[in-house]
Amino acid sequence: MMETLLLMFLLTHASGTQAIHTVSKICVQKQQTITVPCLYDQKYANYPKYMSRGGVRIFSGYVSHSRMSIVDNQAENVFTATLRAAEVSDSGTYWCAVTMSGYDPHAYLYLDVTEAEARLRVSSQTVSGYEGGNVTILCHGASHWCTIRGACVGRDGRSLERTAVSDDGGDVLRVTLWQLQKEDSGWYYCSNENSQMPVRVTVTEALNITQFTTNPSYSTTPLGEDRQFRWLLLLGAMLPFTVCGAVMLIKARHKRRECRDSVCAVLHVCVSAEQSGSAESSNLHEGMEKKQQLPKGTGKNSEVMCENLYEIMTGIKQNTRGNWKNNEVACEDLYETMTGFKQNNQLTATDKQKTYASIVRKVKK
Template identity: 35%
Template sequence: MAHHLILFIILLYTAVTVSITTLNHVSVREGGTVTIPCLYDSRHKLNPKYWCTETLWRLCTVTAHTGYTDKTGKWLITDNPSKNIFTVQLNNLTTFDSGFHWCGVGIKESLDEKAELYITVQTAPDLSVMSSSVTVDEGVNISVQCLYSTKYKNEPKKWCNIKDQSCHTVGRSGTSQYSVEISDDGRGSLTVVMSGLMKSDSGWYYCSVGDLQAPVQLTVNGKTYCSVEQYMTLAMGLQLIRVKHLFITTFNYFLTKLIIFCIVVGGNSNLLLIIIITSLVSVKIFRVVTIFTLRKGEELEPCD
């Protein structure tokens, strides 16, 4: 009975404390850079985050820590509490960096949360992506190309969301919000096309080929909608331009009539000529500027 109770407590503790999600196995080009996402539970927003290296957790050496700047530029750790994620950028990787690494959340000694992954540094990586960061506007399709080596030709291929671990296989599939189409040319290239994206779809995804994964950060920019005040301001501005245009047109009409009247009645011809030229030039310039402003105003698109 006591044995079962102890086992139950261990299982319960494990289920509660496993709260970090990351990748399992990443292949990186020698001399290259990779950014590893580490997702954590919302209750750890204020806890320190770190990255360490070693096969065994107990012997792990911390190489990056929030609040600490690595002067060598080898590791860069960035915490984003609003999204419950911290990322670790590893630069100028060598074959000596191959091995086990850990995402960690500092709590208290042995209570620290952690998640393990393996990094393989190769001259020609078995799996890579053409672009590890993609930014698009809402409604715009994206295309991600994943490149794999020939020995992974017959391995299962997927496109996954790291947050909920939902995956899509080769072919066409989708969610209630966006659709995914994956095509494999069988010669080392996997193409992922996502359509119908919304801002809420921003996050970390990865190509998966066999046991390897390649992370991709997707940023979807949301549309900016005008407020009622903005629309009213724009409408009032355009109306004002139209009124000014009408005023100039009317002024030009009466000025022309006045000139004709002066010619008929008679007067100093030189003075009259100066008045005519000056008035016409002034009105013409003002009218051209006003018409130009009016057209530009009508083309305004203050909000997408």
């Protein structure tokens, strides 16, 4: 009976290793996360994949606890099993397998979880590079760098295309992949005489980085471009408000200048009337009509009185101080109100011009 079981194991194991490829032994420290790649033939792409655990394949059971997850990448014909927060009790034999009718193609590996730091290790199981560029992997405690299907390069002088290895001090193996190509993407591993450590290399198309460097006006990184775009968007949003504010400011200045010129014109009429010695309301009306185009009245009240002029200038009704008969306000009283000085009819023409200039300056302020 035992011989029959052993024969069945050997037969299923042999057939499985022809279709599924993985590493044979992984050593990892407790509480670390480890990812195991399982490569399969294209003909198994559409079948379910799983990981089982047990010393004998036919007696192994599915690994279904929450710390183990399976991801199938059918584009690259590989599925990965990731174990998080590994425990010493997780040590044992595991099987990469594909569900088929009759028998399941499979490949085995041994996982060794230790309390101490593993002798063979890498800083990260994933590295990335761009077409035409280089990537470097530091393998601690390793002697070789290999592909999953077996081609290796190491300190023993064997070579691998566009791959170079060198000692980086101590037992560190420095691996450099240069002039990367898209087909270089895939799973590799660092190895020593006892175990292997899988490493995933991803090569990205060069267009993803050169599109930011061909035009010097753009940042060399997507982050820099995004930051510049946000600044341009903000400035674009602020531009209408800036233009509107400038237009409103110009209109306000223009309106203020028109108002100032209007006041100066009215003052000029009044002062000119005083300097000529004529405070007749009819003459004042005529001067204002020329300077300000103010509407005339009709009939007896068609005169523009200095009382009305004062109200135009100040917005305040002038107390009547003039002739009681026609109820007019003398321009000299308006002059006194505006300047604080009594009108001196004996002033020379030059002095009166200076007085007028003083009034204009006050109005402009």
